[in-house]
Amino acid sequence: MHAGLLLILYNLSFWGGRHSAASEAGLLSPQKTILTLTRHHRYTEKESIQGACVNPFICFDAVQFTYPPLEGDTDENGNQIIPKPVFYNFSAELPAGAVHLTGPNASGKSTFMLLAAGRLHPERGSVRLFGSDTARLSPEQLQEYASFIYQNMEFETAQPAAELLAYVYANGFFSGNTPAIDSNTYRSLHEEVISVFELEPVLAHRLTELSKGEIQRVLLAFSFLYGSKSIFMDEPLFALEQYQKERALSYIRSYAKQKQVPIYLSMHELELTRRFAELVMLFYPDRTIDLGTPDEVLTQSALEKAYGVPLAMLKDAEKLTRENLKETAAVLSAQ
Ligand SMILES: Nc1ncnc2c1ncn2[C@@H]1O[C@H](COP(=O)(O)OP(=O)(O)O)[C@@H](O)[C@H]1O
Numbered sequence: 636m637h638a639g640l641l642l643i644l645y646n647l648s649f650w651g652g653r654h655s656a657a658s659e660a661g662l663l664s665p666q667k668t669i670l671t672l673t674r675h676h677r678y679t680e681k682e683s684i685q686g687a688c689v690n691p692f693i694c695f696d697a698v699q700f701t702y703p704p705l706e707g708d709t710d711e712n713g714n715q716i717i718p719k720p721v722f723y724n725f726s727a728e729l730p731a732g733a734v735h736l737t738g739p740n741a742s743g744k745s746t747f748m749l750l751a752a753g754r755l756h757p758e759r760g761s762v763r764l765f766g767s768d769t770a771r772l773s774p775e776q777l778q779e780y781a782s783f784i785y786q787n788m789e790f791e792t793a794q795p796a797a798e799l800l801a802y803v804y805a806n807g808f809f810s811g812n813t814p815a816i817d818s819n820t821y822r823s824l825h826e827e828v829i830s831v832f833e834l835e836p837v838l839a840h841r842l843t844e845l846s847k848g849e850i851q852r853v854l855l856a857f858s859f860l861y862g863s864k865s866i867f868m869d870e871p872l873f874a875l876e877q878y879q880k881e882r883a884l885s886y887i888r889s890y891a892k893q894k895q896v897p898i899y900l901s902m903h904e905l906e907l908t909r910r911f912a913e914l915v916m917l918f919y920p921d922r923t924i925d926l927g928t929p930d931e932v933l934t935q936s937a938l939e940k941a942y943g944v945p946l947a948m949l950k951d952a953e954k955l956t957r958e959n960l961k962e963t964a965a966v967l968s969a970q
């Protein structure tokens with residue numbers, strides 16, 4: 636296989652984690668679908684719930700995870716700072732669906748997804764994905780269980796986008812043959828993602844020639860065409876135009892439902908999450924997480940607590956972040 640392509644498949648679906656790498660018992664009974672949740676659940680750190688995950692998509696059981704100390708990270712006495720665990724004795728059961736992760740920076744969203752998708756492994760406890768311990772999955776199985784769109788993925792490949800898209804579709808788990816989500820309009824999923832993500836103009840281009848927003852749209856297309864049983868996306872939309880974000884989020888929701896593929900993605904735009912998330916995980920700096928529908932979770936008091944600022948300021952901050960990201964994207968695409 637072409638080396639560049641291998642890199643893409645590797646990046647999309649497998650990350651050789653540096654560490655080997657969360658349900659409150661009975662929170663989500665297997666008889667209930669996520670849509671029937673009527674109140675939100677607050678996950679905190681608690682005792683092991685071994686065996687309590689009945690039929691979950693993701694199950695964290697007494698998970699502890701700590702990043703290794705960073706070189707040069709020292710206190711005023713020159714002593715190495717030992718990082719605190721990002722997750723400490725964390726147990727949680729997470730459902731399928733289109734789930735948005737939101738919350739302030741450094742609250743653990745990326746780490747949560749990396750652990751859930753088996754790209755990182757806990758130092759204590761275990762993570763099960765579709766019932767299998769992620770630490771025991773082979774690289775091939777991991778690819779089948781979960782695709783991962785990393786933040787800031789980079790590519791070195793000379794092949795044009797069209798070839799890569801066709802390759803990912805043909806060699807992924809759909810074997811190049813699965814109906815489109817809107818099968819009245821499109822003959823295949825392949826044709827559909829090219830249209831939905833407006834890839835026609837970049838099909839002949841190499842990934843190295845694309846703008847950040849174009850790369851993000853190609854990555855989304857890859858993840859849908861590859862056909863893993865679940866997809867994790869770390870801030871996958873920030874460089875897109877507003878209408879493209881809305882279109883992508885709507886597609887994500889339909890895909891998750893129709894293909895029965897859970898999709899977890901982190902986002903910084905609360906208004907979009909309110910409109911497009913089936914469920915939300917709100918990460919607090921104190922390592923607790925709320926899970927529920929957008930209306931249940933994204934209340935003024937919860938958001939003020941999570942971000943530590945009044946809501947009005949938060950809205951300003953969101954606008955600023957958006958403008959900032961747009962500028963960054965413009966700089967990147969000009970390079
Ligand atoms: N590669 C890393 N090495 C060391 N510490 C990290 C690394 N990635 C994240 N962290 C730390 O782990 C904590 C959680 O980070 P992260 O999961 O990236 O949060 P979020 O995605 O919500 O911004 C933060 O304190 C962050 O500084």
Ligand SMILES: [Mg+2]
Pocket residue numbers: 744745746869901
């Ligand atoms: Mg992150």
